[in-house]
Amino acid sequence: MSGPVVYLTKLVHFSAGHRLASPRLTEAENRTVYGPCYRPHGHNYGLEVTVKGEVGADGMVMDLGALEQTIQAALLDLVDHRDLDGDVPALAGTITTGENLAAAFFRMLEPRLPPGALERVALVETPNNRFEYGGEGDHP
Amino acid sequence: MSPVYATRRFTFSAAHRYARPGWSAAENRRHYGGLAAVHGHNYTLEVTIRGEVDARTGMVMDLAELKRVVAETVLDRFDHAYLNEDPSFEGGAIPTAENLVRLIWELLQPKLGADRLWRLRLWEARGLLRMSHPPLAIATYPRPRVVGGLGGGATPLPPKVDQ
Numbered sequence: 001m002s003g004p005v006v007y008l009t010k011l012v013h014f015s016a017g018h019r020l021a022s023p024r025l026t027e028a029e030n031r032t033v034y035g036p037c038y039r040p041h042g043h044n045y046g047l048e049v050t051v052k053g054e055v056g057a058d059g060m061v062m063d064l065g066a067l068e069q070t071i072q073a074a075l076l077d078l079v080d081h082r083d084l085d086g087d088v089p090a091l092a093g094t095i096t097t098g099e100n101l102a103a104a105f106f107r108m109l110e111p112r113l114p115p116g117a118l119e120r121v122a123l124v125e126t127p128n129n130r131f132e133y134g135g136e137g138d139h140p
Numbered sequence: 141m142s143p144v145y146a147t148r149r150f151t152f153s154a155a156h157r158y159a160r161p162g163w164s165a166a167e168n169r170r171h172y173g174g175l176a177a178v179h180g181h182n183y184t185l186e187v188t189i190r191g192e193v194d195a196r197t198g199m200v201m202d203l204a205e206l207k208r209v210v211a212e213t214v215l216d217r218f219d220h221a222y223l224n225e226d227p228s229f230e231g232g233a234i235p236t237a238e239n240l241v242r243l244i245w246e247l248l249q250p251k252l253g254a255d256r257l258w259r260l261r262l263w264e265a266r267g268l269l270r271m272s273h274p275p276l277a278i279a280t281y282p283r284p285r286v287v288g289g290l291g292g293g294a295t296p297l298p299p300k301v302d303q
Contacts, residue, residue: 129147
C-alpha cells in the first residue's frame with residue numbers, strides 16, 4: 001500500500017488552572033519573569049493534534065473516533081478541570097508554560113498512537129498565543 | 141534539537157492603495173479596480189519564533205518581550221498609518237500583503253535574530269476562524285505552512301457546543 005501521505009488534525013478543548021513559577025528563581029525573579037502569570041489563573045485551552053499517515057484502503061489516515069478516544073484517555077481525562085501544577089502526575093516538576101505543555105502533551109500522546117503517526121501538537125493557550133512541538137528536528 | 145514554536149498574534153489598522161506611479165488614474169483603476177482607491181484593513185500579524193525551551197524559565201522567549209519588540213518595530217510604525225507613504229514604499233512599490241510581510245520580516249529579523257524568528261503570517265483581515273467570509277489575502281514569509289490545523293497560526297477558539 002502506498003497511498004498519499006495526508007496530515008489530519010483534531011481540535012479539542014479543555015479548561016485548566018495553573019501558574020508560572022520556576023523553582024530555580026526567587027520569588028522576586030518569578031514575579032519579574034512571569035508577571036501576571038505568576039498568579040494562579042486558568043485558560044480555556046485549545047489543543048490541535050496532528051497525525052500523519054498514508055491514506056489506507058478505507059480512505060482514512062486514522063479513525064477519527066479512535067483518535068478522539070486516545071486524546072481523551074491519554075490527555076483530557078488527566079488535565080481537564082485540573083490544576084496543572086498540582087493534580088497531574090505526568091506534569092510534576094514541569095513549569096506549565098505553553099512551551100513545556102506542548103512538549104509534555106506530545107510525549108504523553110506519542111506512545112498511545114501508531115509509531116511515527118504523531119506529527120505535532122499545538123497548544124492554543126489564548127487566541128493570541130500558540131505553542132507547537134513536533135519532537136526532534138524542525139516541523140515547519 | 142527539539143524546538144518549540146511559539147506564535148503570538150498582533151493586530152493593526154492601516155490604509156493603502158494599489159497604484160503604479162507611471163500609470164494614469166484610469167490605468168490604475170482598470171488594472172487594480174477598487175484597490176486603486178485609498179482603503180484600509182484591520183491587519184492580523186502572526187509572529188512565530190522557534191527555539192529550545194530555557195530550562196530555567198520554561199520559555200522559548202518571554203512573550204512580553206516579543207510584544208515590546210513588535211510594538212516598537214511594527215505597530216508603532218504601521219498602526220493607523222498610510223502604508224504608501226512609508227519610506228519603504230516611497231519608490232512606488234505597492235504595499236500589498238506580500239510586500240508588507242517581507243518588509244516586516246526585514247525589520248524584525250535583526251531584533252529577534254535569524255535563528256529565532258521563524259515565520260510571519262499577515263492577513264488583510266482578522267484571522268481565519270473569526271471571519272464570516274474568506275480572507276482577502278494571507279501572506280506567509282518565508283516558510284510555507286505545510287500543515288496548519290484549523291486555519292493555522294494562533295487559531296481562535298470556536299465556541300464549544302454542548303449537545
